[in-house]
Ligand code: ADP
């Protein structure tokens with residue numbers, strides 16, 4: 264039974280990701296097209312508790328689809344991890360006439376969405392994170408842009424690495440996951456790809472690989488290192504000491520979180536934002552929108568948070584083969 268949804272709130276939470284603005288835009292314009300009102304909550308759950316809430320119109324989201332970051336701002340908020348904070352957040356929603364909420368963020372933000380649902384505010388999560396580490400969906404908003412940003416930077420490092428016949432270690436984001444590293448490793452033709460899901464911390468294997476490749480006449484050696492492993496600078500020093508080959512580390516850092524979203528991120532974000540509004544109108548709550556098997560789907564948040572996924576063995580095997 265669809266409940267009478269009159270006003271929807273939207274917020275972005277946790278680490279920002281390119282494409283979040285496209286999702287915000289889709290929520291606002293879909294909701295208004297369906298006859299609802301929309302309120303934007305600034306700075307995630309912190310902004311909710313501080314009542315930083317603004318009315319949004321179609322023109323509020325003009326000219327933002329191509330912009331990185333989030334026009335609503337995001338933040339982390341410890342108070343919202345407490346039952347009192349969650350209850351107060353729901354009361355603030357009711358006081359502002361917000362019947363439903365769309366939360367754009369990662370799995371931490373979904374815990375907040377669950378809490379809002381438990382406190383009577385129909386809430387839907389969207390997978391907004393560059394990591395691709397949300398198990399219930401094949402795609403997370405921001406991943407494609409982050410990989411392309413990193414790939415273009417790595418191509419530049421590869422040029423100088425070749426000129427100096429060096430070994431280059433490039434550290435990419437991904438929190439505890441290796442999806443960005445694996446994709447960059449394949450896209451940039453890296454000789455070694457270190458991901459938390461598979462790394463055995465045996466640096467001697469890497470050193471042996473470097474020496475072997477140099478004997479085969481390879482003039483550079485590219486190592487993509489996921490931040491979940493990290494320590495790239497000290498790793499570079501150890502490898503140089505062991506091989507005698509100049510080795511340099513580059514930590515790409517926060518550039519991977521920004522930039523104009525790619526078409527893929529803009530389209531997925533737009534479709535998922537619209538889907539979130541439509542399932543709120545259907546009367547659903549406590550769901551996460553995802554993309555699985557070529558379809559936009561919605562999954563119960565608890566079920567989604569309990570799901571696990573592993574990196575593809577086949578992609579790892581092919582990446583290894585192609586680096587030989
Ligand atoms: P992400 O959503 O990218 O995983 P975080 O894990 O930092 O980012 O979570 C973002 C925000 O979501 C936190 O600052 C907090 O306000 C809220 N949050 C995280 N975990 C919980 C939780 N267990 N219960 C309620 N709110 C939470």
Ligand code: F6P
Nearest residue numbers: 278392393394436437438490520
């Ligand atoms: O979760 C996305 C992410 O960019 C991680 O890859 C990174 O380690 C972390 O956020 C950085 O968080 P913050 O923006 O709070 O420094």
